[in-house]
Amino acid sequence: MKLTIRKRITAEVEILCLGFVPSEYRQQAINCAISTRDLTKNMVRVKSSNVWAYGINIADKKSKTGDVIAQFKDTHGGPGDIYIYYDVPVTLYRRWVAAPSKGHFHWQYIRNNFLYAKLTGSKKGKLKNAVNNIRGVPPASMEHGDDTPS
Known part of the structure; x- marks a missing residue:
């Protein structure tokens, strides 16, 4: 599973996180993403x-x-x-x-x-x-x- 999280905090700051998670850990990865x-x-x-x-x-x-x-x-x-x-x-x-x-x-x-x-x-x-x-x-x-x- 490819997990991409993209959040815009302000006009200047954007957080981008990209990670690969084995499918058996998909739900745990989603639950842990904060x-x-x-x-x-x-x-x-x-x-x-x-x-x-x-x-x-x-x-x-x-x-x-x-x-x-x-x-x-x-x-x-x-x-x-x-x-x-x-x-x-x-x-x-x-x-x-x-x-x-x-x-x-x-x-x-x-x-x-x-x-x-x-x-x-x-x-x-x-x-x-x-x-x-x-x-x-x-x-x-x-x-x-x-x-x-x-």
């Missing part, structure tokens, strides 16, 4: 000089971790690039929501401590914990640091 729009529709706009919005994608209510989606401000103060940070503890995300400085909290506890992928723009992360493959999905062999605060 677009950036699906991830970002539940993001919460925040009052911050650095962070535009954030949200978390949790697999189920029993999960202790989730994928955090963060959109930062661009150079003009408007919405900028969107990033996803993998396997962030839900408790850490809640602390971020309650933090007085969203940007400072992100830099101190999230930015360098979790694998991430850039979902918009050049899609090439520059830090050592960036996942720079086509799909933005972390390979199973990679592990992130567990330097999360308690």
Whole structure:
């Protein structure tokens, strides 16, 4: 089966994903396909000089971790690039929501401590914990640091 997903997010950004999936995995591939729009529709706009919005994608209510989606401000103060940070503890995300400085909290506890992928723009992360493959999905062999605060 040839699977093509094409979504237009804004006038400038378009996501195109092309993959080949064996027919026996067709339904699972369709169920797993999630677009950036699906991830970002539940993001919460925040009052911050650095962070535009954030949200978390949790697999189920029993999960202790989730994928955090963060959109930062661009150079003009408007919405900028969107990033996803993998396997962030839900408790850490809640602390971020309650933090007085969203940007400072992100830099101190999230930015360098979790694998991430850039979902918009050049899609090439520059830090050592960036996942720079086509799909933005972390390979199973990679592990992130567990330097999360308690």
